[in-house]
Amino acid sequence: MKITSIKxxxxxxxxxxxxxxxxxxxxxxxxxxxxFAEIRIxxxxxxxxFSRSLGxxxxxxxxxxxxxxxxxxxxxxxxxxxxxxAGVVRAYVESEMFxxxxxxxxxxxxxxxxxxxxxxxxxxxxxxxxxxxxxxxxAFIDVEVLLLLSDFFSSVGLEGAELQLNSLGCEQxxxxxxxxxxxxxxxxxxGLCGNCRRRMDRNPLRVLDCKxxxxxxETKNAPSILDSxxxxxxxxxxxxxxxxxxxxxxxxxxxxxxxxxxxYCRTTFEWKSSQLGSQSAIAAxxxxxxxxxxxxxxxxxxxxxxxxxxxxxxxxxxxxxxxxAGPLVYVAWVSEKARGWAFPVVHxxxxxxxxxxxxxxxxxxxxxxxxxxxxxxxxxxxxGDDELDKGIAxxxxxxxxxxxxxxxxxxxxxLMLRKAN
RNA sequence: GUGAGUGUAGCUCAACGGUUAGAGCACUGGACUGUGGCUCCAGGGGUUGAGGGUUCAAAUCCCUUCACUCACCCCA
Numbered sequence: 001m002k003i004t005s006i007k008x009x010x011x012x013x014x015x016x017x018x019x020x021x022x023x024x025x026x027x028x029x030x031x032x033x034x035x036f037a038e039i040r041i042x043x044x045x046x047x048x049x050f051s052r053s054l055g056x057x058x059x060x061x062x063x064x065x066x067x068x069x070x071x072x073x074x075x076x077x078x079x080x081x082x083x084x085x086a087g088v089v090r091a092y093v094e095s096e097m098f099x100x101x102x103x104x105x106x107x108x109x110x111x112x113x114x115x116x117x118x119x120x121x122x123x124x125x126x127x128x129x130x131x132x133x134x135x136x137x138x139a140f141i142d143v144e145v146l147l148l149l150s151d152f153f154s155s156v157g158l159e160g161a162e163l164q165l166n167s168l169g170c171e172q173x174x175x176x177x178x179x180x181x182x183x184x185x186x187x188x189x190x191g192l193c194g195n196c197r198r199r200m201d202r203n204p205l206r207v208l209d210c211k212x213x214x215x216x217x218e219t220k221n222a223p224s225i226l227d228s229x230x231x232x233x234x235x236x237x238x239x240x241x242x243x244x245x246x247x248x249x250x251x252x253x254x255x256x257x258x259x260x261x262x263x264y265c266r267t268t269f270e271w272k273s274s275q276l277g278s279q280s281a282i283a284a285x286x287x288x289x290x291x292x293x294x295x296x297x298x299x300x301x302x303x304x305x306x307x308x309x310x311x312x313x314x315x316x317x318x319x320x321x322x323x324x325a326g327p328l329v330y331v332a333w334v335s336e337k338a339r340g341w342a343f344p345v346v347h348x349x350x351x352x353x354x355x356x357x358x359x360x361x362x363x364x365x366x367x368x369x370x371x372x373x374x375x376x377x378x379x380x381x382x383x384g385d386d387e388l389d390k391g392i393a394x395x396x397x398x399x400x401x402x403x404x405x406x407x408x409x410x411x412x413x414x415l416m417l418r419k420a421n
Numbered sequence: 422g423u424g425a426g427u428g429u430a431g432c433u434c435a436a437c438g439g440u441u442a443g444a445g446c447a448c449u450g451g452a453c454u455g456u457g458g459c460u461c462c463a464g465g466g467g468u469u470g471a472g473g474g475u476u477c478a479a480a481u482c483c484c485u486u487c488a489c490u491c492a493c494c495c496c497a
Binding site for chain 2: 004007058059060063064083112114116117118119120121122126127128129130195206211259260261270277278279281282283284285305306307308309310311312332334363364365366367368369370371372373374380382384386394396398401403
């Protein structure tokens with residue numbers, strides 16, 4: 001029986017991996033420019049970290065986490081991280097970073113795991129790029145984070161992503177809004193789909209972004225969270241919008257946008273694209289002012305986002321060719337003696353920085369030429385017994401079909417020269 | 422977890438229940454005895470996802486199972 005990969009876990013092969021490397025390079029460039037520093041955190045954490053920060057009743061915690069017992073005596077429950085924010089905040093609190101410098105701007109990049117049914121734009125192991133700004137509660141940092149994302153998108157040439165913006169309020173105003181909404185929904189529950197009637201108790205906000213047309217109709221006049229914000233939240237959100245406007249970043253207000261994790265408050269946002277299929281969010285995030293404290297730290301605010309790399313790459317559509325440079329010289333050999341002569345030469349050339357590839361098996365010269373052509377090598381060094389006897393090698397220029405004889409002693413020298421050009 | 426769709430050569434796909442399951446691309450070789458792209462010719466490559474059933478006969482129909490895809494749920 002052939003062993004296959006796990007459902008929802010995929011390989012990234014050469015050809016595609018170059019695009020990943022290019023994206024990662026852009027991340028480092030842009031994020032560093034905004035003074036975000038990379039942090040690398042473990043892929044496995046204690047289960048409790050996630051259940052406490054994401055919320056016990058979220059889908060992720062209830063049914064999507066890869067959780068297992070450690071081999072220690074207590075059988076400590078461990079979980080493959082389903083997202084990055086919890087781990088970053090844990091590291092921030094645990095290392096007491098805030099004592100030295102309360103404000104930290106961090107980013108990370110790596111695999112996340114959620115046991116969902118795979119579909120377009122959704123895998124069980126997927127990759128996220130995330131940024132977290134800890135220690136500031138002002139609207140300016142919310143917008144700085146949004147501008148970072150926006151600049152990143154333009155640096156990779158992403159077009160057609162739309163920003164949706166909302167505010168979820170704080171512990172003061174959100175519970176009040178929740179009550180108001182619930183009252184409204186109770187009066188209208190006849191027109192709601194079965195799904196939404198179930199949603200009412202668990203997370204009434206979610207009823208608002210139900211895809212059923214009937215539910216949309218029924219909740220058309222539902223109270224909006226944006227009309228229910230308390231004064232500080234209102235001012236915060238107004239400033240966010242004013243700054244975005246100033247920075248020329250377009251957005252749509254969406255008071256029905258819900259975030260999946262419990263820790264969000266105030267500003268939340270989502271970048272969406274219509275070209276992604278049903279899973280349309282490419283990046284999403286928001287403010288999480290209570291999280292640091294929830295994880296045992298001081299009352300320190302935070303704001304951040306996560307972006308799905310697979311989804312991002314789907315949208316980039318390989319506009320640019322990120323393939324690495326092919327070999328400068330392809331060495332074709334037609335006898336074992338020639339191969340034996342060429343092998344150490346190839347090695348020496350590589351050590352001197354010349355990109356050389358050499359045929360690996362005894363094949364016709366024709367097929368070796370084909371291979372060289374396919375690799376787009378501009379030069380082919382041809383070696384056979386005839387040449388060795390004469391003390392020469394043939395150097396063919398693939399672009400103009402010119403071929404010259406060079407003495408064996410000069411091969412390295414000549415190729416070094418070609419490299420320089 | 423629920424629902425639908427699809428599984429045939431390395432890839433993209435054909436084949437009314439009826440000869441030996443084909444084509445394009447890719448690969449290998451030849452035309453060009455040791456020279457790439459274009460063209461022409463030839464060749465290799467398949468347990469038709471797996472297992473069972475119906476039938477004189479199954480890639481084709483039925484059942485089971487597995488995998489993939491898309492959607493719901495939910496989310497990056």
